[in-house]
Amino acid sequence: MGAVSAILIVLITILFPPIGVWAVAGCGADLLINICFTVLGYLPGHLHAFYLEYIYYDRREQAREGRYAARRAPGVYSDRVQTGGYGYGTMVPPGTH
Template identity: 40%
Template sequence: MKLLRILAGLLVPPLGIFLTVGVGPTLFINILLTLLGWLPGSIHAVWVIVKHEERMDREGVY
């Protein structure tokens, strides 16, 4: 599932964010960054996805 979210974050950044954290401020920030350019949106999406995975592993949620 992590690989799918990272690929979605690279190809369609808001979709990757939505699949990871749902609707919230992070999604709206990513939409704004994606409107400014695909690259900033993709970088933000991959960063959020990786950090979310690290936090979940550290907290032992999975």
């Protein structure tokens, strides 16, 4: 399922970069930056969107392997992208400890 979603995100990003960014980063600073880049020029919007998607899927694969990046990726403001959609820790449900 991961490869299929990645291909779908790339196809969407080719058509309209902000939708691809929204899909991986959500509504936040990265989306606003991408909208500005897309308005200023179609190519900068694509480059920014593909960079965010690369970071997202790379960090997602690292998290699946149990490795977490020690440093934040430059130019990425979304914690969701930084962690690959996973959190850095787990929370214990209340009352179970």
